Amino acid sequence: xxxxxxxxxxxxxxxxxxxxxxxxxxxxxxxxxxxxxxxxxxxxxxxxxxxxxxxxxxxxxxxxxxxxxxxxxxxxxxxxxxxxxxxxxxxxxxxxxxxxxxxxxxxxxxxxxxxxxxxxxxxxxxxxxxxxxxxxxxxxxxxxxxxxxxxxxxxxxxxxxxxxxxxxxxxxxxxxxxxxxxxxxxxxxxxxxxxxxxxxxxxxxxxxxxxxxxxxxxxxxxxxxxxxxxxxxxxxxxxxxxxxxxxxxxxxxxxxxx
Numbered sequence: 001x002x003x004x005x006x007x008x009x010x011x012x013x014x015x016x017x018x019x020x021x022x023x024x025x026x027x028x029x030x031x032x033x034x035x036x037x038x039x040x041x042x043x044x045x046x047x048x049x050x051x052x053x054x055x056x057x058x059x060x061x062x063x064x065x066x067x068x069x070x071x072x073x074x075x076x077x078x079x080x081x082x083x084x085x086x087x088x089x090x091x092x093x094x095x096x097x098x099x100x101x102x103x104x105x106x107x108x109x110x111x112x113x114x115x116x117x118x119x120x121x122x123x124x125x126x127x128x129x130x131x132x133x134x135x136x137x138x139x140x141x142x143x144x145x146x147x148x149x150x151x152x153x154x155x156x157x158x159x160x161x162x163x164x165x166x167x168x169x170x171x172x173x174x175x176x177x178x179x180x181x182x183x184x185x186x187x188x189x190x191x192x193x194x195x196x197x198x199x200x201x202x203x204x205x206x207x208x209x210x211x212x213x214x215x216x217x218x219x220x221x222x223x224x225x226x227x228x229x230x231x232x233x234x235x236x237x238x239x240x241x242x243x244x245x246x247x248x249x250x251x252x253x254x255x256x257x258x
Contacts, residue, residue: 001026001161001258003185003220006043007036008250010191010225011064016251017224020065022166022187026159028139029054033155033166035068040075042253049080051089054138058095059168060152061102069093070106070114077118088123094142096151100126129153131175145179147171149200154179162258165216169223172206177213184258186216187250189223190235196227204238211242218258222250 002025009017019036023043032039032053043050050072058066076091078084093099103126107114114120129135131146141158147170154176157164162184167176169189180186188210191201201223202210211219221235228235232249239247248256 001159001164003164003187003256003258004046005187005220005222005250005254005256006032006039006252007034007064008222008224008252008254009064010223011037012226014226014229018252019067020059020223021068022222023048024157024164026140026161028159029137031055031057031140031157033057034059034065034168035072036065037063037067039068040071046253050075051078051080051085055092055094057142057155058093058099059154059166060096060150061098062150062169065168070111073103073107073120073124074114074118076123077120090125091123093124093126094129095126096146096153097128097130098151099128143179145173145175147173147176156180156183165214167202169201171200172202172210177210180210180214180216183214183216185218185220185256186211186214187220187222190221190228191223191225192227193231193234204235207235208238208242211239211244215243217245218248218256219244219246220248220250220254220256224249 004023006021007019020034021039022033024031129144134143143156149169164185165180165183167188194203194205197203
């Protein structure tokens with residue numbers, strides 16, 4: 001099982017991080033979580049054929065997590081060589097409540113050529129997930145949990161090779177803690193140092209408390225704002241005594257193999 005942190009940052013670009021995106025490659029399926037800004041181009045660089053994705057999961061409707069969604073929908077009308085596809089495979093999208101209406105508004109109203117000219121709605125399949133809902137898809141059990149971040153969802157992926165939980169953006173949330181208990185890999189945001197924490201996000205001190213309650217084997221820290229520049233070691237110091245097998249302070253294109 002391979003995890004690639006395609007985007008490990010925020011909406012503010014830095015030399016090492018920009019936007020959000022997680023690519024998961026297992027024996028059963030290949031998934032993308034959060035098609036944030038620049039994700040499609042970064043996947044191209046590592047020879048991931050986007051049209052071969054088995055599913056795309058959106059955590060919430062903020063631009064740093066889903067601004068490549070519309071380009072993805074349009075791109076799906078072409079094959080990997082740029083030729084129009086006469087019969088595209090379904091583009092399976094999963095996300096919070098409101099996903100279906102969002103796609104309809106953008107594709108059929110705001111950017112109506114996507115439906116009227118390109119016929120994108122013929123292959124888009126949207127599935128909204130709610131708190132505690134599970135589904136079996138491509139041999140993977142996917143469970144969603146609502147989190148406290150503007151209609152946000154966290155996801156748990158249970159595969160034959162291991163279990164991954166991705167927090168998306170969130171404050172410390174008991175629903176996320178229940179979802180993540182006993183997972184092999186916890187991918188969790190840590191947006192700001194504790195004394196500079198703002199918005200509905202998580203600091204290094206709060207992340208340490210979450211890790212102590214969930215006991216993952218591997219922690220991948222992501223969604224770091226520029227406020228962390230020069231202070232990233234504080235994240236390691238907050239967590240290093242919690243008995244983890246590995247801690248990864250993710251940068252764009254960090255690779256974790258399980």
